[in-house]
Amino acid sequence: MGHRITTQSRGKGGPTYRAPSHRYKAALRHVSSGESTVRGRVEDIEHDPARHAPIALVRLETGSKVYMLITEGMGVGDRVAWGPEAEIRNGNTLPLGEIPTGTYVCNIEAQPNDGGKFVRSGGVQAVVVDKSEGRVGVTMPSGKTKWFNDRCRATVGIVAGGGRGEKPFVKAGKKYHKMRNTASNWPRVRGVAMNVIDHPFGGGGHQHPGRPKTVARGTSPGRAVGHMAARRTGLSKK
Secondary structure (H helix, E strand, O other), X not given: OOOOOHHHHHHHOOHHHOOOHHHOOOOOOOOOOOOOOEEEEEEEEEOOOOOOOOEEEEEEXXXXXXXXXXXXXXXXXXXXXXXXXXXXXXXXXXXXXXXXXXXXXXXXXXXXXOOOOEOOOOXXXXXXXXXXXXXXXXXXXXXXXXXXXXXXXXXXXXEOOOOHHHOOOOOHHHHHHHHHOOOOOOOOOOHHXXXXXXXXXXXXXXXXXXXXXXXXXXXXXXXXXXXXXXXXXXXXXX
16 A cells, blocks of 8 residues: 655645744734824844745834834834825835835735735835826736735835845755745655655656556546646647
């Protein structure tokens, strides 16, 4: 009898394949300000295991502390603000309708007051390009222009942490520790390199699947590997 294959173990949701969310510091949502303006001061810059971009610990004027996604150029001691009356300045958060066209923005809300959903990865930015009848057009990092409600809030600036991928790992041990910090399935072993009890493509005198790679949509979990419900496989004929 064969073993459970990797896809079955991942589907079970055990601790090996579960995101380490118990170590995440904060959800990093915009501060709720209503029609007023909330101000604060950056007290510290910290690392969050949930993301590659650094985060800032901000003490508000009310005395409470919140975490926020920081932008390039921000530092300890900087003043930040949330609200429609906030200045158009790096790190401040305003409704898109109050931000001039041509401004770099990040951490954009999908719906008003949802806290921020888009453009949150390290080093990315979007650009406000158009305004029309209560909507604001924003060019996303993908190059596509997306339209938002003008009451959706966004932070002025570019997310900090850019250029992270330019530095090579050099050593396998560095890569190991990086991947251990996530729920990634790494290193990924090919099915044909496994033993026959570990994978439907395993076993044999040489590495080959030994069976068709196409499987039906309703195939049992232990055999659901290869091309799932494929209409066609291989290179197309010109």
